[in-house]
Amino acid sequence: MKHNMADMKHWADVIADDAGIINKEHLVATGITPSGHIHIGNMREVVTADVAFRALLDRKTNAELIYIADTFDPLRKVYPFLDESYAEHVGKPLSEIPCPCGNCKNYAEHFLKPFLEAMEHLGIRPTVYRADELYKNGKYVEAIKIALTKRDEIATILHEVSGKPPASDWSPFNPICQECGKINAAHVTGFDLDAETVDYTCECGNSGIVPMKGGGKLTWRVDWAARWKILGVTVEPFGKDHASRGGSYDTGKRIVREIFGYEPPHPIVYEWIMLGQKGAMSSSTGVVVSISDMLKVVPPEVLRYLIIRTKPEKHIKFDPGQPLLSLVDQYERLNVNPDAGEYELRVLELSHAKGLCQTDIPFKHMTTVYQVADGDFDRIMSIVKRAGYDTTNEKCIRELADNVGNWLEMYAPPFAKFSVKDKLPEQTETLSDEQKAFLGALSQILEDSGELSGEDYHNLVYTAKTEGSTLHIAMARILGVDEEEVQVDPKTMFGAIYTALLGQTSGPKAGWFLSSLEKDLLVQRFREASTYSP
C-alpha cells in the first residue's frame, strides 16, 4: 500500500487516535522542575503536550491540559548562577528557599514566572499546579499512606525494573526535617496511618514527626506514578531521559498499576532541540539558547511550527542564523499557500493558537523595514502602513519588530544587514559618469515631483533606458551628449542608488525602499553623489 502526502496523518492525530481508544476523557500533563533557568527541551515538552491536547479536543473528547511545576523538589547544589549564600539552602524544597532577585514569593517562582510567560506567548494556557501546594493541600495523603504501607512491594518493583536494590532503609517518602529544613536528609523510622504522620531521624542529628500533609514528598519515581492517579493523567510527554529501559517511566508504569491501581498515561517521548552551527559572531564556548533567548528572535507561531512539523522522536536542529530565515519563510509561504495539502493545513492549524500574535508582515520584509527605519517603531509603523499592510494590531507588529531587531543584532548574517548612511558613502567614487548622471537627473525629477509610491519609483528608474523620457533626456544633458548616445542598463542604475544610500552595490527591493525614505533626503543625496569627486 503506497502512501502519499494526502493520506498522511499528523503525529498528534496518531497519538490522539491511539489514546482516544482507551478513554473518552483526557488529561494531558506536562511538568518541569524550576530549579534554574528553564531549558530549551522544556519548550518542546509543553508545545508537544499542547498539540496532543488540541488533537484530542478535535476529536470531541473532553480534554484538559495541565502543567505541574515541581516546586517541592530539593535544590540540588549551588548552581553557577547562584551566590555562595545558597549553600545553606541546598537540600531544601525549592518552594521554601528565598528568591534570588528578592521580588518573587520563593526560589521556584523566580524561575517559573518567565516560563509561564513564555507559555502564554506560545498560546499555551494550561491549568497550573505547584507540587508544594498539592502536598500542602493534602492531595497526596492517600498516596503517601499506600506507598508507606506497600514500601516492600515498591522496593521490589524498583529492584526488578531498574536492576538495583534500594537501600535497606529506603522509604518512598522523604520527610522535611523540621530542624534543618532539608527534604533529602531525613530517614523514615515509622509512620502512623490514623494520625497521618511520619517519624524520622535526620542526618543533621534531629529527629521528629511530620504530617503527611505537606511534611515531605514521595521520591520522584513514586511521586510520578502517584500523580498520574491523583490527577487522572492519561497522556504525558517526557524527554528521553525518562524513557530508557529501567528508567522512571518503566518503574512508574508498574508502580501505578500494581500499587495505585491506575493505568499509566499514554507516553510521548521526545528528543531534544539541538543548536545548529553558530556563526562566528557568537562566543566559541558552548552557547546555550534559553527559552527567553529563543523567543527573542523567533515569532511564537514559527517556534510552534518548528516543533509541530517534526515528529517528537526526531532531533530538531535549530540554528538562529540564516537558517532561521528559511524556517520563517517556509512557514509564511505555507501560511498563504492556497494549494496546501490536507497534511500541511493540519500542521498549520496546529501551529496557530488562540491569542497568538499574528501580522501579515513577513519576517524577512521586516528585516528591511526595521533597518530602513533604523529601529524606530513610529517609522516602522508608517512604512508598513504605506506599504498597505494591516496595522490595526500594533502590539503584534511591535512584537515582530522586536524579534527582528534582536535577530539582526544577535544572529543575522552580514548579507542581511545594511544601514542608510548619514553621509554620502565614500564608495560613491566607484560610480561611473553615467551612473552619476543618472543620480543627478533622478534628483532633479524627484525635486519637481510630488509623493511617489514604490511602484512609481520603480517605474521611474526603468524609464532611464527609454529614449525620450524625462529621465533619459536629463541624463544626456548632464553628460553633454546626444540622447541616442546614452545607453542605459537599469541594473547599474539600481547599483548607483544603493551605493549612494548604503555604500554597497545591492540592497532591498529598490522601489518601495526609496518610497520608505524621506524624499528630501533622496533629492539631496543623489545630487551630492552626482557631483562627487574624491
Next chain:
RNA sequence: GGGCCGGUAGCUUAGUCAGGCAGAGCGAUGGACUCUUAAUCCAUCGGCCGAGGGUUCAAAUCCCUUCCGGCUCGCCA
C-alpha cells in the same frame, strides 16, 4: 558497557508501523516577466536511502551484522 532514538539530494527533511517506479522545500544552475540583486513565475541539475549480508517476484521499508551521531542508565529529573 547496557538501553533508546536518529542516519534519505549541498542543507532541512517526507516516506519505514502496513514491502510495490525515492518525494518535497531551501540552495545551486538556466530562463521568463519591456518592472530587481534579497519580488514573482517556469525549468533543470542534484540520491549506492550510512555500510554489509539475508528473506522476497519485489526492500529506504522486514530480519541479522556493522559503522557514525545524539541522548540516557550510578534512585536521582
